[in-house]
Amino acid sequence: MNFDTRALIPLFAVTALALAGCERAPQTQAQSDQPVSGGTLVYATDREPTCLDPHVAGDMPQVFVAQQYLDSLVSMDSNGQIGPWLAKRWEVSDDGLRYTFHLRHDVRFTDGTPFNAAAVKANLDHMANPKTQSSTAGGYIRQYRSTEVLDDYTAVVHLATPYAAFLEVLAQGFLGIQSPTALTRGRDENCESPVGSGPFKVVRWERQNQVVLARNPDYNWAPPTAKHQGPAYLEGIVWKFIQEPSVRFASLQAGEVDVIEALPPESHEAARRNPDLELIIAQRPGNPTNGTFNMRRVPFDDLRVREAFVRSADVEGALKSVYFGEFPRAGGPLSVATPFYSADFEHGQDYDPARAAQLLDQAGWTGRDAEGYRTKDGKRLQATVLIGTRTPPSEQTLWEQVQATTRQVGFDLVMEQMSDVQVTARQAAWDYDIRIGYWNTNTPDVLRIIFSSAFIQPAGVGGYHQNTAGYADAGFDALIESALATQDPEQRRQIYHRAQQQIAAQYLELTTYPQSTRLGIYKTAHGVRLEPSLAVTYLYDAWVTK
Amino acid sequence: MNTVATHRGAADPRRERLAALGRRAAVRLAGGVLVLWAVATLTFFALRLMPGDPVLAILGGASGNPTPETIEATRAEYGLDKPLPVQYVVYLGRLLQGDLGASYSQHMPVTRVLAEQGGATLKLTVAALVLAWLLVLLLTVVTAGRGRLIGGAASLAETLCAALPHFWLGVVLLAVFAFGLRWFPPAGSDGLATLVLPALSLAIPLAGFIAQVTRESLELTLEQPFVLTARTRGLSDFAVRFKHALRHALLPGVSLSGWAIGALISGAVVCEVIFSRKGVGRQLYQAVMTQDLPLVIGISLVVAAGYVLANILVDLLYQWIDPRQQEQNP
Numbered sequence: 086m087n088f089d090t091r092a093l094i095p096l097f098a099v100t101a102l103a104l105a106g107c108e109r110a111p112q113t114q115a116q117s118d119q120p121v122s123g124g125t126l127v128y129a130t131d132r133e134p135t136c137l138d139p140h141v142a143g144d145m146p147q148v149f150v151a152q153q154y155l156d157s158l159v160s161m162d163s164n165g166q167i168g169p170w171l172a173k174r175w176e177v178s179d180d181g182l183r184y185t186f187h188l189r190h191d192v193r194f195t196d197g198t199p200f201n202a203a204a205v206k207a208n209l210d211h212m213a214n215p216k217t218q219s220s221t222a223g224g225y226i227r228q229y230r231s232t233e234v235l236d237d238y239t240a241v242v243h244l245a246t247p248y249a250a251f252l253e254v255l256a257q258g259f260l261g262i263q264s265p266t267a268l269t270r271g272r273d274e275n276c277e278s279p280v281g282s283g284p285f286k287v288v289r290w291e292r293q294n295q296v297v298l299a300r301n302p303d304y305n306w307a308p309p310t311a312k313h314q315g316p317a318y319l320e321g322i323v324w325k326f327i328q329e330p331s332v333r334f335a336s337l338q339a340g341e342v343d344v345i346e347a348l349p350p351e352s353h354e355a356a357r358r359n360p361d362l363e364l365i366i367a368q369r370p371g372n373p374t375n376g377t378f379n380m381r382r383v384p385f386d387d388l389r390v391r392e393a394f395v396r397s398a399d400v401e402g403a404l405k406s407v408y409f410g411e412f413p414r415a416g417g418p419l420s421v422a423t424p425f426y427s428a429d430f431e432h433g434q435d436y437d438p439a440r441a442a443q444l445l446d447q448a449g450w451t452g453r454d455a456e457g458y459r460t461k462d463g464k465r466l467q468a469t470v471l472i473g474t475r476t477p478p479s480e481q482t483l484w485e486q487v488q489a490t491t492r493q494v495g496f497d498l499v500m501e502q503m504s505d506v507q508v509t510a511r512q513a514a515w516d517y518d519i520r521i522g523y524w525n526t527n528t529p530d531v532l533r534i535i536f537s538s539a540f541i542q543p544a545g546v547g548g549y550h551q552n553t554a555g556y557a558d559a560g561f562d563a564l565i566e567s568a569l570a571t572q573d574p575e576q577r578r579q580i581y582h583r584a585q586q587q588i589a590a591q592y593l594e595l596t597t598y599p600q601s602t603r604l605g606i607y608k609t610a611h612g613v614r615l616e617p618s619l620a621v622t623y624l625y626d627a628w629v630t631k
Numbered sequence: 632m633n634t635v636a637t638h639r640g641a642a643d644p645r646r647e648r649l650a651a652l653g654r655r656a657a658v659r660l661a662g663g664v665l666v667l668w669a670v671a672t673l674t675f676f677a678l679r680l681m682p683g684d685p686v687l688a689i690l691g692g693a694s695g696n697p698t699p700e701t702i703e704a705t706r707a708e709y710g711l712d713k714p715l716p717v718q719y720v721v722y723l724g725r726l727l728q729g730d731l732g733a734s735y736s737q738h739m740p741v742t743r744v745l746a747e748q749g750g751a752t753l754k755l756t757v758a759a760l761v762l763a764w765l766l767v768l769l770l771t772v773v774t775a776g777r778g779r780l781i782g783g784a785a786s787l788a789e790t791l792c793a794a795l796p797h798f799w800l801g802v803v804l805l806a807v808f809a810f811g812l813r814w815f816p817p818a819g820s821d822g823l824a825t826l827v828l829p830a831l832s833l834a835i836p837l838a839g840f841i842a843q844v845t846r847e848s849l850e851l852t853l854e855q856p857f858v859l860t861a862r863t864r865g866l867s868d869f870a871v872r873f874k875h876a877l878r879h880a881l882l883p884g885v886s887l888s889g890w891a892i893g894a895l896i897s898g899a900v901v902c903e904v905i906f907s908r909k910g911v912g913r914q915l916y917q918a919v920m921t922q923d924l925p926l927v928i929g930i931s932l933v934v935a936a937g938y939v940l941a942n943i944l945v946d947l948l949y950q951w952i953d954p955r956q957q958e959q960n961p
Contacts, residue, residue, distance in 0.1 A: 135737065
């Protein structure tokens with residue numbers, strides 16, 4: 086499960102056809118390659134969004150459903166290249182502060198409102214407005230100042246500071262473009278029935294049950310990443326919420342639903358062996374699942390202790406036993422699917438207990454107490470990891486294995502269980518040694534959000550700092566800021582390579598496995614694929630045979 | 632003639648009885664209001680004194696990255712920037728006007744959430760209660776006092792049923808009847824078919840409880856002299872059991888049903904999650920997770936009100952089944 090394969094960068098890390106390598110019934114031969122128009126696809130996912138407008142708050146379930154009815158200003162392909170979508174082309178000023186977007190003329194929202202420069206302005210203003218309660222979209226465009234409407238189809242966006250990742254975040258569904266008419270209705274109404282220009286539109290949302298989507302018959306502005314043009318094949322989509330993983334998987338096996346999301350890892354093998362099923366497993370870009378070390382207090386204020394902890398944790402072994410080898414190891418600060426990811430740092434975290442022991446000796450943790458833990462000046466080598474109620478049991482088991490292996494070199498890892506609310510409070514007070522987390526985003530600029538000193542300050546009263554390591558290094562701040570000032574891909578690659586190098590060398594987090602999108606697809610559904618920016622389900626090209 | 636005379640002599644007994652009943656209703660109603668106030672207050676402080684900030688829960692999500700301005704605006708919008716006692720008084724004032732406030736996490740008024748979700752839970756609990764009683768009647772009337780073997784087997788079955796966890800039972804029912812035999816849909820809230828399995832998974836453990844007490848009292852009743860009298864009048868065995876013995880034996884079970892409403896609602900949380908059903912149980916669970924204060928209090932109040940109401944109903948039912956109760960305490 087090593088990541089020396091650069092070929093994995095196209096997001097579809099594993100697209101395992103159930104039939105591949107199987108001698109069994111060739112009945113899936115019926116899976117014709119000819120798309121059929123009409124029919125309804127039933128999709129089942131685990132979590133229900135709290136709002137169908139992805140500008141508000143901004144959690145993964147929102148962007149998954151919104152991808153079906155919102156288009157974005159720009160698109161991103163599986164190589165991380167930005168392409169046109171609602172904007173035909175754009176220019177960036179030399180100082181990186183002005184983005185001039187030239188828009189398509191032929192786009193209409195499903196409420197009849199035309200898409201134009203004023204709509205772009207209304208959307209960016211909406212995301213940036215504190216009243217929108219946007220935490221993802223608004224958080225990504227902190228540099229936004231204003232939009233100038235040059236003419237109907239030319240919009241100039243002004244930024245306060247250079248932000249080369251701007252186009253990348255614009256490609257995310259979180260920043261999808263909505264009808265300005267609909268946006269004026271107010272947040273709560275817009276949450277219930279957002280209006281976009283996408284291939285589908287929201288018909289109704291039956292809470293705790295399903296969202297019903299219908300085809301947009303006028304759709305004719307698919308992104309260049311799409312496999313066809315014109316209206317979607319599907320007449321409608323029923324987007325269901327089935328919380329229990331086993332029930333979701335059993336519903337798929339029974340053909341009650343056509344596609345499920347968040348396929349549980351324990352069902353992967355069964356899904357592969359079932360000739361009726363197909364799997365799509367794709368890694369998400371961003372910062373992989375990890376435990377970040379709080380370097381503002383003992384013992385992780387010492388680089389040697391941080392590396393010793395990482396080296397003494399047998400993550401590969403734990404992944405094999407907990408996730409049946411279904412999740413690969415992530416060794417570096419960026420996951421494979423992130424643009425400008427470098428594979429050079431995948432092995433800095435390899436299991437090496439001998440080196441760990443040596444490092445701890447050097448750091449002065451030479452004593453041993455009655456229970457066999459290392460000590461220094463009479464203090465035990467202890468670290469606390471916070472486990473919230475929403476931490477999945479499998480993740481907890483993974484950390485139990487980390488606990489067992491780090492113990493062998495003398496670490497006392499304490500797993501403290503508490504409510505998620507308490508976790509947030511403890512985080513705000515810097516009262517932890519390890520925080521479990523991850524960050525899904527399609528830009529290496531995530532390193533700035535989680536490691537630059539600007540994000541140590543809590544956002545507002547009550548805490549919530551993003552830099553959970555407490556890493557403050559003026560050199561790193563300058564480096565990661567400089568990446569935003571250039572549009573040149575080669576220059577950006579070099580800067581982000583150095584940034585990854587610096588973070589990896591500091592051992593700020595124990596990375597475990599990348600976040601992933603895992604779909605199970607029944608034989609009735611075809612052409613289901615993922616939109617590359619965040620590895621989000623995209624049903625525009627899908628069709629059903631029932 | 633004598634009795635009539637004494638009745639006329641006293642002050643109108645019917646009016647007196649009605650007045651007594653009115654007083655009793657007023658006292659019970661006042662008690663109910665007190666209970667609801669206590670529920671609102673306790674939930675309010677329990678949630679607000681929990682460590683952690685509801686605003687961060689509202690804006691949360693693992694990838695949340697709100698600006699300071701957004702956090703401030705959200706705090707101000709929900710009045711969370713005011714001191715706690717002020718928030719409490721404001722909240723109580725609105726509550727008195729029947730305004731349950733707006734849910735933080737659902738982006739709609741709490742009353743609307745309740746209107747959309749309440750019906751499903753009501754259907755589920757009523758269906759479960761009715762099913763449970765059907766099972767109880769079937770099991771006890773047929774098997775009580777039929778000798779040690781049958782009685783013992785039935786009693787064992789009841790104990791087993793009472794001990795079954797809703798979660799496990801739900802999963803087994805799903806595996807057998809939804810995925811194996813495919814008689815019922817595995818998930819959803821539309822139509823009667825989706826109601827059967829969740830209602831059964833709630834009803835079976837409850838039936839176990841009620842059947843245990845009902846069997847005991849039925850067996851005692853069947854030994855009463857009036858049962859023997861009925862038999863000597865030539866009534867069939869089933870007529871004796873249904874018409875005469877059952878009415879006496881039901882009382883403990885009926886009062887247990889009042890308690891059961893509470894148990895059913897807590898069981899509904901689990902069932903609604905497993906069967907992906909709409910309902911206030913599942914909603915309550917999510918509201919607690921996101922510190923959605925108005926929604927948690929709103930649901931708690933409605934559940935508490937339902938509980939109070941159910942117990943008043945049980946009280947009335949009790950008197951209807953056993954008129955002796957009325958004479959004892961008019």
